[in-house]
Amino acid sequence: MCTYFLLVILQYWRDEYLVWDPSNHGDLRAIRIPSEQIWRPDIVLYNRQLEEDVVIPDTNAAVTYEGDVTWLYPITLKSSCILNVEQFPNDEQRCDLQFGSWTYDGFAVDLINKTATGDTSSVIENEEWKLLDMTAKRTVAYYNCCPEPYPDVTYTVRILRRSLYYYYYLVAPSLILVLLTLISFQVPPDCEEKLTVSVTMLLSVVFYQQLLADRLPAHSGYIPILGRFFAATMFTVSLSSAMVIFVMGIHFHGPNARPVPPWLRRIAL
Numbered sequence: 001m002c003t004y005f006l007l008v009i010l011q012y013w014r015d016e017y018l019v020w021d022p023s024n025h026g027d028l029r030a031i032r033i034p035s036e037q038i039w040r041p042d043i044v045l046y047n048r049q050l051e052e053d054v055v056i057p058d059t060n061a062a063v064t065y066e067g068d069v070t071w072l073y074p075i076t077l078k079s080s081c082i083l084n085v086e087q088f089p090n091d092e093q094r095c096d097l098q099f100g101s102w103t104y105d106g107f108a109v110d111l112i113n114k115t116a117t118g119d120t121s122s123v124i125e126n127e128e129w130k131l132l133d134m135t136a137k138r139t140v141a142y143y144n145c146c147p148e149p150y151p152d153v154t155y156t157v158r159i160l161r162r163s164l165y166y167y168y169y170l171v172a173p174s175l176i177l178v179l180l181t182l183i184s185f186q187v188p189p190d191c192e193e194k195l196t197v198s199v200t201m202l203l204s205v206v207f208y209q210q211l212l213a214d215r216l217p218a219h220s221g222y223i224p225i226l227g228r229f230f231a232a233t234m235f236t237v238s239l240s241s242a243m244v245i246f247v248m249g250i251h252f253h254g255p256n257a258r259p260v261p262p263w264l265r266r267i268a269l
Contacts, residue, residue, distance in 0.1 A: 002049050003081040003095055005157070006124065011071045012114065013041060019067040028065070035061040035071050041109050046098040046152065049078040085216050088224040089166035092132070093159050100152030106140065111151045113138055118155055128165075132158040166215075170226065174208055174233050177201050181240045195248060198241035205234045 022029050036058045061071040081095035101109045118134035134157050141150045181201055187194045209230040216224065
């Protein structure tokens with residue numbers, strides 16, 4: 001599944017070609033210049049879903065007289081994320097954002113995360129998801145073709161789904177349908193509307209199950225808890241409808257009535 005992330009990426013590096021003596025330049029110790037006018041590391045998101053209209057903005061970079069460069073820019077990235085919705089709607093998801101250099105090896109550009117977690121102090125609240133944490137981990141990969149190391153930094157975003165919406169609009173109506181199904185057994189068998197009520201409740205459960213299927217990604221590895229709940233509800237309502245048909249068939253037997261079989265008499269009487 002594809003997930004959009006609105007990020008503010010902050011990069012630090014040292015450029016030996018951007019060093020000057022402040023005493024020769026009016027005690028100038030820091031400047032801000034367009035980032036396109038200097039060398040920038042080609043750090044990209046490895047598991048990014050490519051989009052032609054996404055470009056890195058040309059924001060200013062802060063440069064000190066010692067050659068330390070700080071570059072900060074906002075960007076919206078579309079990343080692939082494997083979702084596990086088995087616990088839906090109480091599911092917790094983990095999405096990895098793997099950053100690394102596209103053309104340089106570890107000897108040319110050594111990628112290191114300055115902190116063990118991402119800065120989430122300015123996070124924008126989402127109506128469906130709650131951000132739990134964002135951890136960072138540096139790994140180094142080696143390939144058979146090349147002796148050079150290839151470092152990368154992976155940020156793991158952990159989010160929790162807000163489940164109130166689904167409990168209110170999906171779970172609560174289904175519980176009411178189950179309750180009505182159990183109460184329908186108390187309706188007298190000569191009531192012809194009893195079968196109509198059972199079929200209507202069955203169609204209602206199918207409708208809610210379709211709503212659930214539209215909200216979830218297609219996955220054959222597991223069935224969400226809420227999906228199993230709807231399946232059990234559908235089985236209960238279907239069994240109720242079958243029992244209604246069976247009872248009405250016995251009640252309205254017509255002129256060709258036959259005596260109750262001995263096996264049914266032993267069970268029911």
